[in-house]
Amino acid sequence: MTRKSPEKIFIKGNEAIARGAIAAGCKCFFGYPITPQNDIPEYMSQALVEAGGEFVQAESEVASANMLLGAGACGIRAMTSSSSPGISLMQEAISYMAGSEIPAVIVNMNRGGPGLGDIGPSQGDYFQSTRGGGHGDYRTLVLAPASCQEAYDLIIKAFDLAFKYRNPVLILGDAILGNMKEAVSPWKPAPVDPAEAADWRLEGAKGRGPRLHKSLYLHEGELAGQNKRLQEKYLAMQAETDFELYRTEDADLVVCAYGSIARIAKSAVRKLRKEGLKVGLFRPVNLYPFPSGPLAELAGQGKRFLTIEHNLGQMVEDVRLSVRGLADSEQFSVYPGNLPLPDDFEEPIKKALAGK
Amino acid sequence: MQAQERLVFDRPKVLADIPTHYCPGCQHGVAHRLAAELIDEMKLAEKTICVTSIGCSVFLYNYLLVDSVEAPHGRAPATATGVKRSRPDKFVLTYQGDGDLASIGMAEIIHCANRGERVSVIFVNNTVYGMTGGQMAPTTLIGQKTTTCPAGRSREHEGMPIRMAELIAQLGGTAYSARAALNTVKNIRSAKKAMKKAFEVQTKGLGFGFVELLATCPTNWRLDPVKANERVAGEMIPYFPLGVFRDQTAPAKGPAEVEK
Numbered sequence: 068m069t070r071k072s073p074e075k076i077f078i079k080g081n082e083a084i085a086r087g088a089i090a091a092g093c094k095c096f097f098g099y100p101i102t103p104q105n106d107i108p109e110y111m112s113q114a115l116v117e118a119g120g121e122f123v124q125a126e127s128e129v130a131s132a133n134m135l136l137g138a139g140a141c142g143i144r145a146m147t148s149s150s151s152p153g154i155s156l157m158q159e160a161i162s163y164m165a166g167s168e169i170p171a172v173i174v175n176m177n178r179g180g181p182g183l184g185d186i187g188p189s190q191g192d193y194f195q196s197t198r199g200g201g202h203g204d205y206r207t208l209v210l211a212p213a214s215c216q217e218a219y220d221l222i223i224k225a226f227d228l229a230f231k232y233r234n235p236v237l238i239l240g241d242a243i244l245g246n247m248k249e250a251v252s253p254w255k256p257a258p259v260d261p262a263e264a265a266d267w268r269l270e271g272a273k274g275r276g277p278r279l280h281k282s283l284y285l286h287e288g289e290l291a292g293q294n295k296r297l298q299e300k301y302l303a304m305q306a307e308t309d310f311e312l313y314r315t316e317d318a319d320l321v322v323c324a325y326g327s328i329a330r331i332a333k334s335a336v337r338k339l340r341k342e343g344l345k346v347g348l349f350r351p352v353n354l355y356p357f358p359s360g361p362l363a364e365l366a367g368q369g370k371r372f373l374t375i376e377h378n379l380g381q382m383v384e385d386v387r388l389s390v391r392g393l394a395d396s397e398q399f400s401v402y403p404g405n406l407p408l409p410d411d412f413e414e415p416i417k418k419a420l421a422g423k
Numbered sequence: 424m425q426a427q428e429r430l431v432f433d434r435p436k437v438l439a440d441i442p443t444h445y446c447p448g449c450q451h452g453v454a455h456r457l458a459a460e461l462i463d464e465m466k467l468a469e470k471t472i473c474v475t476s477i478g479c480s481v482f483l484y485n486y487l488l489v490d491s492v493e494a495p496h497g498r499a500p501a502t503a504t505g506v507k508r509s510r511p512d513k514f515v516l517t518y519q520g521d522g523d524l525a526s527i528g529m530a531e532i533i534h535c536a537n538r539g540e541r542v543s544v545i546f547v548n549n550t551v552y553g554m555t556g557g558q559m560a561p562t563t564l565i566g567q568k569t570t571t572c573p574a575g576r577s578r579e580h581e582g583m584p585i586r587m588a589e590l591i592a593q594l595g596g597t598a599y600s601a602r603a604a605l606n607t608v609k610n611i612r613s614a615k616k617a618m619k620k621a622f623e624v625q626t627k628g629l630g631f632g633f634v635e636l637l638a639t640c641p642t643n644w645r646l647d648p649v650k651a652n653e654r655v656a657g658e659m660i661p662y663f664p665l666g667v668f669r670d671q672t673a674p675a676k677g678p679a680e681v682e683k
């Protein structure tokens with residue numbers, strides 16, 4: 068599989084996601100309009116249909132997520148995209164998909180909240196994404212791209228992971244990622260194996276007994292057994308860590324940030340490095356499972372930490388859990404509704420570096 | 424078998440040979456059997472994907488030996504849309520109660536029908552929420568007492584019961600919509616005919632197929648099975664008239680001739 072293509076195209080993050088999904092073999096898209104992700108369904112309504120797929124504008128996000136449940140039960144690569152309020156409406160179906168082990172890809176272009184909030188960027192949905200989001204005990208894999216190229220790459224990976232684990236996978240972006248334009252290399256992954264999901268997909272009980280996808284377990288011990296199986300799966304998922312390190316080797320302070328905010332923090336780190344300050348950046352690409360091991364390793368080297376987020380402080384809890392016993396993390400919030408510049412991060416980074 | 428013996432009654436192949444969990448006198452089992460007979464007769468078993476709903480009939484997948492997926496409460500028409508759009512070559516069936524379809528899932532059923540999804544819906548109207556213990560449903564009749572309208576449903580306080588078969592018939596994507604009852608042999612026979620049409624509009628690619636089945640819930644009605652059956656004829660049918668409200672397989676009729 069090559070991750071390069073000779074061609075480069077200049078596109079928005081939203082379009083990168085749509086194109087990447089088609090390249091990944093997505094066959095069905097179900098969605099409902101909401102800013103700042105409308106480019107995705109708009110692009111899919113034409114390009115996916117031209118590629119021989121199905122596009123349905125659902126009556127609500129509740130419906131789109133339940134359509135996804137149906138397509139996923141048939142072993143079809145399918146997706147939906149939305150933004151925060153819409154993702155809230157999908158939570159019941161996401162819980163059912165996790166409970167009945169049905170793969171799906173869900174894109175959240177995080178906007179400001181709570182409530183209707185605004186249509187600008189935010190990382191307010193970190194907890195909702197990484198803690199399951201809906202009712203019951205379950206996890207979804209969460210991938211957080213920080214560039215348009217990574218948006219393209221990660222949506223492809225998301226489909227593979229969804230089918231590998233038979234579990235919903237979330238792409239967590241924000242209004243910045245969705246709406247900025249960058250050069251993207253639209254590489255083509257290997258075609259989907261026609262036998263993908265052949266041993267469990269619904270297609271009519273021909274020459275075999277009926278198959279059933281459900282999340283209801285009433286008999287004594289059944290649900291406990293299912294929860295145990297799910298926990299084993301979530302443990303197996305822990306292998307899927309992905310992260311970026313930037314100038315952490317000799318750093319005294321490591322800034323932890325993800326997604327668009329990590330891009331902005333990286334600019335601040337780069338600038339402060341020029342001033343001679345020993346700072347670096349740790350950027351988790353997978354938010355669930357969280358790359359705790361690599362972070363603990365940095366803590367073991369005696370580094371200090373500062374977590375910068377576009378929310379009131381959510382990922383910082385995972386950072387603190389990762390480095391517990393070895394270090395702590397300072398925390399800096401950009402309130403959703405505000406748009407940060409690299410300069411805004413300089414002072415908190417300097418303060419954390421000085422241990423103040 | 425001797426030459427003069429002829430088998431006139433047997434269990435449909437797709438109906439599991441196990442006792443159901445239904446209460447005595449409940450007619451979900453009758454509806455299941457009719458669906459099973461049709462799946463056999465129309466040779467659909469090997470291509471059926473059934474979407475079950477949340478209510479007493481959630482265990483349909485234990486009785487109907489076809490591929491199945493369990494949808495959240497009310498969402499079966501959306502899940503069925505996802506199934507049919509990804510596998511248009513399959514026969515897709517949902518089976519829903521009145522709380523499921525006409526209350527929490529109202530948006531999904533209306534839009535599924537309106538899009539003309541090639542799916543067939545069996546809708547069981549027993550005027551109560553059976554599974555949760557007999558609370559008021561959107562189909563509960565005026566004056567009917569339930570655990571959440573102990574004084575009886577009133578127009579002023581709870582609104583009028585919803586007539587789904589007529590409502591669904593109004594929508595552009597609906598190819599067939601009818602109401603039948605399961606209280607007499609004659610009605611069961613016409614229920615099967617209606618269900619067959621609702622299946623056929625899908626297999627022929629004509630559009631959305633819908634059948635409402637009036638059924639008993641003796642336990643939550645606090646009636647014995649015989650009295651419960653009498654209630655279907657005496658109270659339900661007068662408000663929920665039996666008939667075909669849309670049939671695109673039939674020659675077009677003027678508005679005045681539409682069966683009531």
Ligand SMILES: Cc1ncc(C[n+]2csc(CCOP(=O)(O)OP(=O)(O)O)c2C)c(N)n1
Pocket residue numbers: 477478479480496519520521522523524547549551552553554555560
């Ligand atoms: C989101 C949600 N809300 C409520 C319930 C609880 N619940 C389960 S079944 C049911 C009602 C079922 O009644 P109906 O659809 O009329 O079917 P019946 O049991 O009468 O056949 C309700 C409210 C649920 N499972 N999920």
